[in-house]
Amino acid sequence: MTDIVSAEWVADNVDRLRIVDVRDGWEYDAMAHLPGAVSVPFDSFRTGSSDSEGMLPSREEWGDLLSAAGVSADSELVAYDDHHGVFAARFLVTAELLGHDPAALHLLDGDFSSWQLEHPTSGETPAVEPTDYSVDPPETTPLVDSDTVAAAADDPDAVLVDTRDESEYAEGHIPGARLLDWRELVDDETRGLLAREDALAVLEAAGIVPEKRVVLYCNTARRISHTYVVLRHLGFETVEFYEGSLTEWEAQDRPLETER
Structure with a gap:
């Protein structure tokens, strides 16, 4: 299941994680970010579409977005924002609903503001090799009508x-x-x-x-x-x-x- 992890845990495991920054793109560029983090702005996956429910992106939109971010089906993801985690949680729930393994989904406990008080940040955009992310929603989800x-x-x-x-x-x-x-x-x-x-x-x-x-x-x-x-x-x-x-x-x- 999706869990909440400490900044210390993220720092200790950073080499095996794909860290996702869901703040606005200008914040990612101008205010630095967690080392190695890729930018997937909140608005980019809050589109809603005729072939999805509510504000969820379509399967094609989600697959293209994660592919461009270098995320593969077996990536272990940590997401963060600068609003106590509410936007990052939406990213992780979207990932779960569209088929990413919940055990590989983590919310940073805190946000960028709390991270930077005790941990280093980076202004470098990491080199990302695009993937071919396959969206495979589970047969059962927590969604209700x-x-x-x-x-x-x-x-x-x-x-x-x-x-x-x-x-x-x-x-x-x-x-x-x-x-x-x-x-x-x-x-x-x-x-x-x-x-x-x-x-x-x-x-x-x-x-x-x-x-x-x-x-x-x-x-x-x-x-x-x-x-x-x-x-x-x-x-x-x-x-x-x-x-x-x-x-x-x-x-x-x-x-x-x-x-x-």
């Missing part, structure tokens, strides 16, 4: 989770959803994940426990990507991912509620 989401609110064994902020939630959320702003799981000082026990306490306070099936949504599936990676890292076994999120829900003219 709007009907499954609607039913989750009435299932005692499930918890429907809105990962947006409190003001967005108050303006309108899927009936029965609990609020968990994804940033509640982030330590503002380290810019990485809260300590394990602290993270589990935050989740339990929101009614999110490992014994339940967890169904996640936000607006466009970016923020739930971070929460998905965190929950899987913490050992939650059944975490479902509503790729369509509120964008699709509202397009289908489904109901919203505003009370807590």
